[in-house]
Amino acid sequence: MSDASPAAIAARFLPNRPHYYYARIKLATDPIYDGVAGALDGCHAPLLDLGCGIGLFAHMLRRHGIRVPYHGVDNDARKIAAAREAAARSGLDATFETVDLAREAPPAHHGSVSLLDVLQFVPPDTHAGIVGAAIDRLAPEGRLVIRTGLQRETVRLRVTRAVDVFSRWWGWMNAGPQRYPSRAALEGWFEARGLEATFEPLRGRTPFENWLVVATHRGGRA
Template identity: 55%
Template sequence: MQTSAAAPTPAQIAHAFLPDRWHYHYARSKLASDPLYAGVLGALDGAAMPVLDLGCGIGLVAHYAQAHGRALDYRGVDNDAGKIAQAQAGAARVGLAGARFEVMDLARAFPAHRGSVLLLDVLQFLPAAAQAATLERIAACLGPGARLVMRTGLRDGSWRAGVTRAADLASHAIRWMRSAPGSLPTRRGLEARLGELGLEARFTPLWGRTPFNNWLVVAERR
């Protein structure tokens, strides 16, 4: 009887960031506790187009995808040069196929792209006007078969929303996030904005075992 290979462990995937112990432990902890990466991979199932990851950090999505047998045509951009340096070094250590990373400030430039777009834990760090403009630019990238895959906190009066806001403020205070958090969007407002852009979205809770009010939003052209 043939058995399938065991799934890679968070420690095995995080090994790409050694010898930097801080980023190794960060990656290992995130991969072990956060349902984001499996959620993103599931949301991209059946979408074979190139993927643009806005605010990619150290590139964990690309590492997780390759470790689980999905080598993406992937481009990650982030305004933090230190994170991009770690992403590039980690990709080189493990031969991350089809992935490239670059420094880009989305407040000043937006990459040319045609395909799917990831916007993960980024929207709430933009002011309301910038949120609307960013979603408009993303919508212009989405052709038939492409998807916007977004994770964001939602402002709904819940205790989880309060914890999410506090965590966003803390991540800026310790300089993990360069931008200060703006306002959490509401589900109704976000759904309406995506609808104005010709996109139909589905919302799924994605907080797993965390206390945050995180939602996975997957949008496609109607």
């Protein structure tokens, strides 16, 4: 795994060309992984990545020098297979598992948890349970990092939704967008469990309505 440039990371998904081009475009245009890696910087807790897709974030974590144990879960078995293949091909120390977060509890874990661009694709009535399960798995020093659009009537949210609909239409996603969580709902779930959280835009130069939410146990952040 010597070359960890974005181009080299994308090439780890070859010969699957759609995954290769997806990774090239994603890494060139979306600041998500750099932003989330920054939010995890200095935290040594293992990471459970809920809705990990093809596992791109695991590769970016290592590029950022973050060596914590990584386990990714997703309900799309083809993406999990692709994640495992790319990891094996490149010697990436990460594990992956097929789990449907709308129906099953995430695996046992004690550490940090990430939930990146996932909530809009699961039924809204499962949001509280998924975020609650993530909080259950948070170590005292762990960080819960969520990247998500927030439910607000903005042009940005309409653009975000349109792209999510398009992703479903061309087959990248196995589900279309339903509802984005509201900031008030997230704050309520955190407050009830004794977490404090920060909310910051994480969209770079994209036209999307994307936020970086970092929640920790009160007094738990290093």
